Amino acid sequence: MNKLIQTLVDQKLMIQTIESFTGGLLANYFIEHAGASKWFKQGLVLYQLEAKAQFLGLSMDAIRKIDPVSKALVKKVLSKALSTSPNSIIIMTTGNAGPSIQGKHPVGDFYVGISDGKHELLRLGHAKGSRVHVQQAGLKMAIQMLEDFISTYYSVSPK
Numbered sequence: 340m341n342k343l344i345q346t347l348v349d350q351k352l353m354i355q356t357i358e359s360f361t362g363g364l365l366a367n368y369f370i371e372h373a374g375a376s377k378w379f380k381q382g383l384v385l386y387q388l389e390a391k392a393q394f395l396g397l398s399m400d401a402i403r404k405i406d407p408v409s410k411a412l413v414k415k416v417l418s419k420a421l422s423t424s425p426n427s428i429i430i431m432t433t434g435n436a437g438p439s440i441q442g443k444h445p446v447g448d449f450y451v452g453i454s455d456g457k458h459e460l461l462r463l464g465h466a467k468g469s470r471v472h473v474q475q476a477g478l479k480m481a482i483q484m485l486e487d488f489i490s491t492y493y494s495v496s497p498k
């Protein structure tokens with residue numbers, strides 16, 4: 340994490356999280372590190388469908404047409420967040436941690452998306468087990484994706 344943090348500081352990048360099924364775990368992971376205010380701007384939890392609709396400026400009918408566990412939702416949320424936050428890297432999580440099937444997605448399906456406005460990385464994940472296990476799997480995947488994203492697009496040359 341130290342290399343990641345140093346790259347964020349050196350590149351003057353800010354991290355923002357928008358979470359659903361991880362419920363703030365990702366934001367908490369970042370703010371546990373001393374000095375996080377230098378590179379972590381904010382975290383938002385959009386848990387209910389109504390919250391997602393309000394954030395996106397959509398009616399409930401329109402948001403119901405978008406699968407809440409989908410690339411389409413992730414892309415819309417990332418785009419909206421980036422429109423108000425230049426020089427940020429936005430990480431979005433959405434998924435089904437249980438206890439029942441949500442739309443066409445079984446318990447354990449989730450998406451993580453990352454974008455800086457120029458580059459985008461989206462992945463589908465799946466975990467078996469309890470809600471906590473699914474949430475932790477999403478957290479772990481989001482962190483790994485961020486590390487991959489940063490090292491691919493923002494690697495700092497050795498001094």
